[in-house]
Amino acid sequence: MSVGPPALRSPQGTKLDEHAVEGELTLQQCSVCQTVQYPPRELCRHCLGDELNWSAVSRGGDLLAYSELQHSLEPFFQEQSPWRLASVKLDCGPVVLARLTASCPSGNIRVEVSHTTLAGSCILQASPLNMENKP
Amino acid sequence: MTVRPQPYEGVALIAPVTVPYVRYSEHSAAWFIGSALAAMLQSSGLEKDAVDGLSVSSFTLAPDSAVSLVEHFGLQTRWLEQVGVGGASGVVAMRRAARAIQCGDADVVACIGGDTADPRSFTGTVANFSQFSNDAVYPQGAAGPNAPFSLITQRYMDTTGATREDFGRISVSQRYNANHYAGALLGHKTLDMQGYLDARQVAGPLHLFDCVMPCAGADGFLVTSVEKAQELGVPWLEILSADERHNAFAADPVQLRGGWELFADDLYSAAGVSPKDIDCLQTYDDYPVIVMLQFEGLGFCKPGGGAAFVRDTVLTFDGGGLPHNTNGGQLSVGQAGLGFLGVVESMRQLLGAADKHQVPEASLAMVSGYGMVNYDRGLCSAAAILRKGM
Ligand SMILES: [Zn+2]
Numbered sequence: 001m002s003v004g005p006p007a008l009r010s011p012q013g014t015k016l017d018e019h020a021v022e023g024e025l026t027l028q029q030c031s032v033c034q035t036v037q038y039p040p041r042e043l044c045r046h047c048l049g050d051e052l053n054w055s056a057v058s059r060g061g062d063l064l065a066y067s068e069l070q071h072s073l074e075p076f077f078q079e080q081s082p083w084r085l086a087s088v089k090l091d092c093g094p095v096v097l098a099r100l101t102a103s104c105p106s107g108n109i110r111v112e113v114s115h116t117t118l119a120g121s122c123i124l125q126a127s128p129l130n131m132e133n134k135p
Numbered sequence: 136m137t138v139r140p141q142p143y144e145g146v147a148l149i150a151p152v153t154v155p156y157v158r159y160s161e162h163s164a165a166w167f168i169g170s171a172l173a174a175m176l177q178s179s180g181l182e183k184d185a186v187d188g189l190s191v192s193s194f195t196l197a198p199d200s201a202v203s204l205v206e207h208f209g210l211q212t213r214w215l216e217q218v219g220v221g222g223a224s225g226v227v228a229m230r231r232a233a234r235a236i237q238c239g240d241a242d243v244v245a246c247i248g249g250d251t252a253d254p255r256s257f258t259g260t261v262a263n264f265s266q267f268s269n270d271a272v273y274p275q276g277a278a279g280p281n282a283p284f285s286l287i288t289q290r291y292m293d294t295t296g297a298t299r300e301d302f303g304r305i306s307v308s309q310r311y312n313a314n315h316y317a318g319a320l321l322g323h324k325t326l327d328m329q330g331y332l333d334a335r336q337v338a339g340p341l342h343l344f345d346c347v348m349p350c351a352g353a354d355g356f357l358v359t360s361v362e363k364a365q366e367l368g369v370p371w372l373e374i375l376s377a378d379e380r381h382n383a384f385a386a387d388p389v390q391l392r393g394g395w396e397l398f399a400d401d402l403y404s405a406a407g408v409s410p411k412d413i414d415c416l417q418t419y420d421d422y423p424v425i426v427m428l429q430f431e432g433l434g435f436c437k438p439g440g441g442a443a444f445v446r447d448t449v450l451t452f453d454g455g456g457l458p459h460n461t462n463g464g465q466l467s468v469g470q471a472g473l474g475f476l477g478v479v480e481s482m483r484q485l486l487g488a489a490d491k492h493q494v495p496e497a498s499l500a501m502v503s504g505y506g507m508v509n510y511d512r513g514l515c516s517a518a519a520i521l522r523k524g525m
Contacts, residue, residue, distance in 0.1 A: 008269045008273055008274075009269060009270055009274070010266045010269055010270055012266070012270065013266075013269060013270030013271075013274075016270065038271065039266075039267040039270045039271035039510060040270055040271075041266075041267075062388075064286070064290055064388055064389050065286040065287075065289040065290040065293065065389065066286070066289070066339070067282070067285035067286055067288075067289050067338050067339020067340065067341075068336075068338070068339055069276065069277065069281075069282055069285070069338045069339070070335075070336050070337055070338060071281070071337055071338065072276050072277075073279060074276060076276070077276030083276060085275055085276070085277055085282050085285075085286065086286075087286045087290075087388075087389065087511060089388040095388050095389075095511060096271070097271060097272055097275055097277065097282075097283075097286075097511060098275070099275060106289070106293045107293060121274060122274075123274050123275055124275075
């Protein structure tokens with residue numbers, strides 16, 4: 001029985017864990033050009049400035065695709081397979097990969113992305129919002 | 136106006152070799168790469184001392200590097216390169232070496248892609264592939280490339296209407312080709328459409344025969360001058376055109392196109408040919424959806440038209456359509472060595488040395504590469520058009 005998800009993180013990834021608040025979305029934002037960054041990094045992807053502040057950003061986004069993963073090389077995930085992984089285009093800019101909380105049809109689905117804790121480790125999750133409006 | 140890239144005149148590709156692929160090996164990557172070098176020397180008749188340039192690509196060479204191998208193999212080189220652009224490395228290594236030859240920085244460059252494989256090394260490679268992957272993909276349980284590519288595949292299907300059967304046409308025709316290539320690890324097994332569709336699910340739309348099998352092996356070739364090739368009396372190939380792009384279309388939310396379309400027109404015009412003139416095409420087939428992106432980006436069909444193209448085009452080596460991944464590709468041969476498989480297969484086809492999977496009268500070959508899923512997409516695209524030297 002494995003105890004938790006793999007905790008392999010860079011120093012920047014560890015900071016994401018430190019700034020994460022359950023139910024919120026806290027990402028790096030450039031103090032010069034305001035570009036929101038993800039995955040975590042040390043230099044702004046737009047202007048290469050190095051002053052990136054952890055900020056609460058808007059959680060809304062468009063679901064791009066999701067898939068049900070059947071197999072993982074990691075025992076922790078293998079034990080809880082299958083699970084749903086989604087790619088989301090956030091309104092604030094970046095594309096994030098996140099765990100999808102519920103299955104939904106494809107196409108034009110709005111989601112809300114926030115931090116959550118999975119067995120003591122911080123990950124992103126995406127919750128479908130407007131499914132009742134869709135066929 | 137500067138012509139980019141500059142022509143590859145005077146450059147000769149010779150001595151394509153393969154160190155047979157195996158599922159697992161006790162040997163190191165150095166053994167596979169060095170064995171490829173030995174095979175090239177034998178094939179070309181060159182002495183080891185004549186090789187004054189080395190280009191190496193490998194995911195499994197660490198903690199060693201290219202310079203470690205110079206010592207290991209008892210070489211003394213004046214030119215050394217380690218090309219790390221994943222499945223684009225074969226084409227990119229060829230381009231770099233060609234410039235070294237043209238500039239006179241080296242006389243003979245050995246370009247080799249090789250890997251070893253044991254069950255632990257693959258887990259290690261995917262677990263520490265990039266910082267972005269460690270921080271944003273791996274903690275989601277998405278170890279390895281299947282998860283990001285399942286999302287790309289799903290989005291491609293939703294956007295273009297491509298079906299599993301369409302992807303299956305690629306995998307099934309490649310298996311047919313592999314059934315005619317003794318070096319293919321899965322070449323002894325047949326695969327039909329029903330077998331493809333019935334395979335176990337791996338991730339979303341991806342099933343077993345959409346995924347490559349990592350393995351051990353090496354492929355390589357020598358890059359030298361036309362003069363040198365003629366002096367050796369060996370058959371040689373010329374590079375009519377070649378190019379690469381990295382991080383193309385970064386603003387696209389999902390990768391539904393690669394960098395190829397940024398340079399494909401120039402490739403054809405520099406070579407003085409068009410897609411219909413290509414006698415055989417080798418794409419980088421880590422997943423069938425990426426093959427479709429290459430058909431589209433390289434001008435064999437319109438953007439989003441990959442599914443219709445494979446419905447209308449016979450892809451087997453002897454079917455008279457567009458012979459594609461003519462030895463079975465990575466999907467049926469196995470995955471090792473970072474995109475050298477397609478370069479070496481193109482060379483064999485043009486040299487008439489492809490034995491049972493020879494494309495009749497192949498005189499013009501295209502090979503493309505793709506690689507490095509740093510986060511949610513492959514960053515590197517490359518392609519080349521090759522012809523038998525005259
Ligand atoms: Zn900035």
